[in-house]
Amino acid sequence: MARLAVEGKSAIEAAGTESELLELKGRYFGKKGAVSEILKEIVSLPVEERKTIGAAANEARQALQAAFDARLEALRDRERLAREGLERVDVTLPGRAPRIGHRHPVSQTMSEIISDFQRLGFSVRGGPEVEKDYYNFEALNFPPDHPARDMQDTFHVDWPGANLVLRTHTSPIQIRTMEAARPPVRVIAPGAVYRCDSDITHSPMFHQVEGFAVDRNVTMADLKGLLTSFCRMTFGPDRPLRFRPSFFPFTEPSAEVDIRCANCAGAGCRVCKESGWLEILGCGMIDPAVFGFVGYDPEEYTGFAFGMGVERIAMLRYGINDIRLFYENDIRFLSQF
């Protein structure tokens, strides 16, 4: 029996496949297998012998069974590995990707500006792009035949008697909003605007974001604080900025906001025309004459307004040097954003 155990064990361990192993199993454990034969013989032995030999035989049988189980597991393991080895994928092949589109850089920039101001408590308002002269100019304190109108080359609509223009700025939304609501108002007004001008930094259509707030005790210091926060959000916390007096017919006092030129860090270069500063927005305190047009009492209420060109900010942010690229919509351009 012991001999059988030793011999059987080495045979089991030599088995190369599962079927070979199963055949061995039959040879030892089957009805006519070696183990069964021995166990049958034991029955015929005398009781004393039967006890000792039986114990030994049982031990051998268990050893064989254990060897068999271990071998079976090893074989199956090897087989599984072999099988999975055949199915291993090339992880370096390109994935089956869904298509992903790209946001237009102007729209992206505009969207970020809007959400910055929404966080600062401003609410969105829109307005018509084909606008009445009254809203675009007159109520914003551009008298007819005033040189201030030359500041914005205007597209006029060919519609006799209608007195329509393509809005030259988003500021008409100030008038429309104030006509419809009493203070406090705090509005951000994005949209397309039009000026009769075309070169590498001017497009006949571009986008502006206008903002304004009217309430009791709104001051220019508040405007300065708000725009300082905005510039930090948009251009980074360490970018110096300055407020410089300027002129717009609908604000007084008026200012332009410049940020430090990032290209030369203020030393003066081609990008900033040697000034070290880049103009990014215009702003000021709403002129009392404008309040006159919408029936607000200028002694009771004060307000500020600001406006910025989205393309200009996008060009600065992304280093784009020709505004016309924005409107060609070349996929190779759009895919960069």
Added chain:
Amino acid sequence: MKILYSWLKEFIDTKLSPAEVANALTTAGVEVSSCRFLGEGLSQVVVAKILAQAQHPNADKLSLCRVTDGSREYAIVCGAKNMKAGDVVALAKVGAKLPNGAEIKKAKIRGEASEGMLCSEQELCLSEESAGIMILPPGTAVGAPLAEAIGLADWLLEVEITPNRGDCLSVLGVARELAAITGEAVALPAADVVEDGPGIDTLVSIDVTDRELCPRYSARAIVGVTIAPSPDWMQRRLSLCGVRPINNIVDITNYLLLEVGQPMHAFDLDRLSGPRIDVRPSGVPREFRTLDGAARKVLPEMLLIWDAQGPVAVAGIMGGENTEVLPTTRRVLFESAHFAPSSIRTTSRKLSLASESSYRFERGVDPAGTLYAANRAVSLLARFASFSAAAGVVDVGGGTDFSRTIPFRTARATQIVGREYTDAECAGIFARLGFSVSAAGQGVLSVGVPPRRFDVEREIDLVEEVARLVGYDSIPTTYPSSAAPDFSDDDRFAQVVEKAAACLLAHGFSQSVNLSFVSGKEWARHAVLLGFDPGDAIRLANPISDDTTMMRPHLLSGLLHNVAANVRRFIDEVRLFEAGKAFGRSFEAGHYEEERLGFVMYGHRLPEHWDGGNVPLDFHDAKGVAEAVLSCAGEGTFHFVPASSRPFLADGKAAEILKDGEIIGWVGAVRRELLAALEIPAAVFYGEFRLRAAARGSADAARYRPLPKYPPVSRDFSCIFPSDVPVGDVLAMVREISPEIEGASVFDVYTGEKIGAGQKSVAFRVRIQPSDRTLTDAEVHSIHTKIVKLLENRFGGKIRAS
């Protein structure tokens, strides 16, 4: 406007350097966009004298010059012909780097050594063009640096004057501004006239009929003058400031325009009929020839200057050819007037005639300064021309006080700006501006504003003066106190656009931004195809080009051009969307414009992949995108029906999208003719939404429904229909059969020989989902039977298997 630093110094003895002046002005609101040293690049250019000139032995067009700079001689090869021995010229020595970028090296030209270059004014960037080399006046000190010799040791400031600051459009105006900033004093140069001629009343009589449009008219006359070139220094200053020198009389008027901002006109007194002058509107339409030779169509309301016979000038804009100064002129009348700004502007615009003069009158010329300018002109002219000045002046309106008095509350400045100002601080600013100040009660100042400041009429204008001159840097940084922000329809709509954009971006569409203009010609050519009514177009009166003559009636053409442009660049998969407005006329409402969202697709269903198995796009790809967008950004239920009125979409492959019976969009294949016109080689699918209408409706968040606890049951039906049965309608009606029906979908559609012509086989899966129990077989069977009946009776279907 260009200002010379040296000229500025004649009016204000400032301690500031040119760069400091530039910065101070910019900080106070008079923006200096550049400040340039004029001698830049001239450090190696000296005054030299030509000793001898000879023909170059090997080149007809070149000559050999021997020149001296006083200390040594140089041999120079020169291509110009306009010089001779004895001329004083500008010599760029070897090593010079000229303003135009040229570097001067020792060279051999056609075998002859050249030790430098004789420069032209163009090469020195002193003028736009030049006929030959620069010949300097004979007395110029040989050997001196050229920059010093010709007054280029100077700085040119480019100043941007905003339209409200007409008073700053001169050297004097900028000097006054600088004085207000620094507290330094402005000194007016002398303007004493030696009156050694006949009385002016004996030479000319002057009336002003329209005193409203011409509140002041000052004049001086001179006799016995000879027309000649102005001195070099004056010509140089005029040229550097962008004015072409002409002769001593014209130049002196231009010089005064630049110096004190007073436009002047010089009449040849002998050509003035009368001689007399009147100022009044034209009265009737007429033609008038201005001194540039052009015949101008003058309208009745336009203000003219008249002599005894007729008009002699368009007031404040341009003189007439009939009385301009000629080389033979001996007697001159200098006009120095103030005209009402709006009248000048209207006339200038209507005549399309703008001049340095009209530019200043439109913005306001100091009515108190006319006489000083006339005196200064004659006084300055006397320094280099000989003549007799007529005794006395004409000064209509001379006694008028044009100044204004404005009450100013210091507390108002504090209210607007948010910084505490004191009475003394404000009074100090006004004094430096040359305004008179007196106390007018507690915290109130009475401020007298000189008439040159057309922009200071109200208290707020004074607030601005205080704020900018105390400085914006001194304004504190605070934050608006919070008021509850509102949330408007436009806020909600902005979210709708963002949602739609997010959906399209996730489906591979990039965002396009097109100009809202389209070509009227192109739309007219394809009017029928584009479904465009030319009468409904919003057209521009002054388009910037032929491609941008009208506002787009819908978004297709921009996106289609984008596809074509990308295809031309060898890009064969194009998916773009655009959010923007469409425009048209509607006579009740004036005009309409509407927010639209358009998308366009070209290429294949899937991105290119090694797996293969790709197919070209078809209608249902586009419809699927439309459904996805509406599910993300729309509100309500949408039905797709065959399109009846979208001629730009191909017949049979176009749907309109309905919501509550209203068309809120359309989707389909773009008409082949439109693709052919843009040379787009394969099918393009297009969808457009009227976004506000699509999103209109309940803004409520979706309501939660409890999740089903019981197992669903699916039943499949395969049915043969006549091929014109709309499957969408079948699905919609199947869903309505029982509330237990959770959904119905199509999993196969087959047409072909096996079915027979005019028929199609459609396979559905209907999902039945009870909410409160497990359905019995009988209940399921009953629903099944109803569906079969519907398919057979309502749609003429023949059940194949179920």
